[in-house]
Amino acid sequence: MAVSGADAEGTVEFDIQALPLQVALERYSSLTGWSVLYQGALAQGRTSRAVKGRFTPDAGLRMLIDGTGLMPRHSGPDRVVLLPTASAPVRSVAPARTPPAYIAYYGSAQANLRRRFCQDARLAPGDYRAAIQLDIGGDGRPRRVKLLDTTRDPSLDAALVETISATAFEAPPAGMPQPLTLLILPKTVARSADCPGGRNAAPVTEEEAAHG
Template sequence: MVAWCLLAGPAQAAGVVDLDIAPQELAPALEQFSRATGMAVLVDHALSNRRQTMGVQGLFTPAQGLTVLLSGTGLAAQYARADAFTLQPVQVREVPLPPGATAGLSDSNYAATIQAVIQRNLCRSPLTRPGSFRALLQVWIGRDGVVQNSRLVSSTGDVLRDKALVNSLQNLRIDRPAPSSLRQPVTLLLLPDSSGKSMECTAGEEVFGQ
């Protein structure tokens, strides 16, 4: 049996809202969001259970704040009206391939391409440089090779690093278009050096901030 909960805060004036929601489990964060914005949310606990949010701090419209709050959760808002929404798993949006582009790779070869691009991207920052932490990530990739959504399934244990990981994946472009047969989401496991299976940054992959 699916458990649903309707959350609704006091009515708020239209416009921007000052949000201060810390990283935490998604369900209580949605309660805080509802109270702060007056938006009603119908929560399916089967979806929100054990999902983490990176939180949201600052001045936003309710819609903008909700987008930030859901970033990295693997969930998206479906609006019933301007001040009410439910949550649903993210789906890959249909996008056209660039003119003349073809995927031309098997799923296994494309998985290696994804790993190479994400590794190169993570190696650009000392905070996300692989080797010192463990994390489980999921990404949804459009046919044009652009990462459309992500989910941080397991935390690295560092809130700042978690945020940096999620932010590093936003709109990241893979080198080649995705095969139509690619199973979504793509799951990535980042392991520490002690595992013997971690991603490695090469000398040619500059790390900024050191």
């Protein structure tokens, strides 16, 4: 997949200052086209490192989160889940050792949303980005969907919230920290291998049983 803004070697020109982690990750996602998923509480009180220069998206992300106590885990070619490292401070909502069941669930939920975006012509194309926060109930239905960073298009914002709210997920593991925060560029989704056929791709029957 061609990374948004990448050169022939797959590198991207970064110019991100040290910022609150959520803001820095949104800028990272906008530059690279990578989607990033993490527990919402993990960004609280954390600041990114400055990243300036031309790097691959993977190297840029590792530099960005260096020293935050978080580590990236790939859930696809351009999808990453952020997890606390074993040495990160223990918080009530962010255990130092993330249970495998949580990691698997993150990957499954991320892939599920990717499929839904691929199926909807309103969401697959376009040069927009969004930061989405969602809480998934015990029945697998989203209880709350919030756009942390909007697309600046009210109709598109409404379509995103409508689609995510109507998405059926697997029931989350007991005790899994919520809400989840997802940074995603639907334009990149439409161009990726997860959307065969382009804008109006047919539904995918199975993709990534694990979210991590």
